[in-house]
Amino acid sequence: MLQQTRVDTVIGYYHRFLQRFPSIAALAEAKEEEVLSLWQGLGYYSRARNLHRAARLITDRYGGQFPHTYEEVRSLPGIGDYTAGAILSIAFDQPYAAVDGNVLRVITRLTGLEKDITRPETKKELSQMVRPMIPLAHSGDFSQGLMELGALVCLPLEPLCDQCPVQSLCTAYATGRQNELPVRKKRDKPLxxxxxxxxxxxxxxxxxxxxxxxxxxxxxxxxxxxxxxxxxxxxxxxxxxxxxxxxxxxxxxxxxxxxxxxxxxxxxxxxxxxxxxxxxxxxxxxxxxxxxxxxxxxxxxxxxxxxxxxx
DNA sequence: AAGTCGGGGTA
DNA sequence: TACCCAGACTT
Structure with a gap:
């Protein structure tokens, strides 16, 4: 639900969804119609269909047990690099990075990387830069802390550098470039x-x-x-x-x-x-x-x- | 690499 | 207006 969607927008949907589908089995047994109905208004409806498919797939292929390896989780429908990293680190405390929009912003500023973050190549490079920072224990806390830093302090516009715990390590702050980063290619044609x-x-x-x-x-x-x-x-x-x-x-x-x-x-x-x-x-x-x-x-x-x- | 896929909050 | 959000998938 959180893919490209603000936490505040998701919360209500999240509670209604889990009340109706409290387990993978409950979701797997539901009709797609009902899943979509609970998702209405949230947008990106393929997320709902993929989540439903994933629940059925886990039921069929893994006997209802959510898989614990990165490759298995990453292969589920609707789970890409970010979500796989988030699940592995937060749910299972394994040392994987969850590189979302927040993290891309934090790391480009921290390192002063001026490349276009909409390019897959740039995302890979930034993920590589995060990897050695991940602690072997409590990596879930690290993932959430990094995202939270982006969400609360390292804001897209006018970041709160005075409140930043890593200000002394930040290239963008040192060079006064925090408002120019990250670089993101913008749409050229009008809608x-x-x-x-x-x-x-x-x-x-x-x-x-x-x-x-x-x-x-x-x-x-x-x-x-x-x-x-x-x-x-x-x-x-x-x-x-x-x-x-x-x-x-x-x-x-x-x-x-x-x-x-x-x-x-x-x-x-x-x-x-x-x-x-x-x-x-x-x-x-x-x-x-x-x-x-x-x-x-x-x-x-x-x-x-x-x-x-x-x- | 570019296009597709929702909706809402914010300046 | 335009940007951006705890992105993924298809072409």
Whole structure:
């Protein structure tokens, strides 16, 4: 959960998740739908799917016992170099480094390394620099201490060098370069904006929602039916071709903008009337109000819900 | 190496 | 706006 996500954001999800899935076995037995539902709003949903897969894999391959070697842990889905190092050092007190964004920042400043930290090669070099610092005992404390130093003292902007326990060892402090480090290549192209028309189709207290195809962004999550605008074709024919929906335009309900890491969605929302006799695609389902809160609906579509059902 | 994948807090 | 967050995976 903590991958690319702040601790404060995670805490609530963490407690709800562990209450529902208190063991590897409990998680392994669950349906993916329910795992995603508990993850909704947290983002990077492949993390939830990988965690679920890992639980099943541990159950099948290791008899439910979490593996204790770096290679075995690293090979689990969703566990990369950072997470493997974190688990081995913190959970099992083995001398591995957990090099996250905090540690990259601390070490580049400490050593004055001016290379681009987004490059895999630079991350490897920094991991090599941490290795000889790892104590053979209590390496978990060392991992957490190094990350904590980055999170609380060696801040991205305006680090608190006066409070830093390793100030006397720090190259960046000595040279006054702490605000120039780390070096990180920035995005060159602006985000692409995609313009969508969202169809709100209601029948009493039911909404027509789509279970999104796996290959799409926000795949296997629930959302509103939508088509991309900009082509010469009419919206009605686009909905017909994509979903087999025969619908007639109702009134305009508003606009929602949602920013992802790599693209922006601008969604114009309209109510539509379902014309009789349509046999729409199997990905579409009538969802009654009481079930809507338990579905895995990501934030982009929660915003649409908010527009049509304020409060 | 570059692109993909969420969402929110902060200046 | 833009950056960054206890990154991993695919292309």
């Amino acid at each position: 692409k904006t995609i313009f969508y028309r969202v169809a709100v189709i209601q029948d009493q207290d039911c909404l027509l929602l789509e279970h999104r195809r796996k290959e799409t962004l926000l795949g296997q999550m629930w959302g509103f039916p939508l088509v991309e605008e900009g082509s010469a074709r009419s919206l009605e024919s686009l909905f017909w071709e994509k979903y087999g929906l025969k619908i007639k335009l109702g009134k305009n309900l508003g606009r929602v903008t949602h920013i992802f890491t790599h693209q922006v969605w601008q969604m114009d929302i309209s109510s539509y009337l379902l014309l009789p006799g349509t046999a729409f695609a199997s990905t579409l389902h009538w969802i009654p109000e009481e079930e809507q809160k338990n579905l895995a609906i990501p934030t982009a579509f929660r915003k649409v819900l908010q527009v049509i059902k304020p409060g």
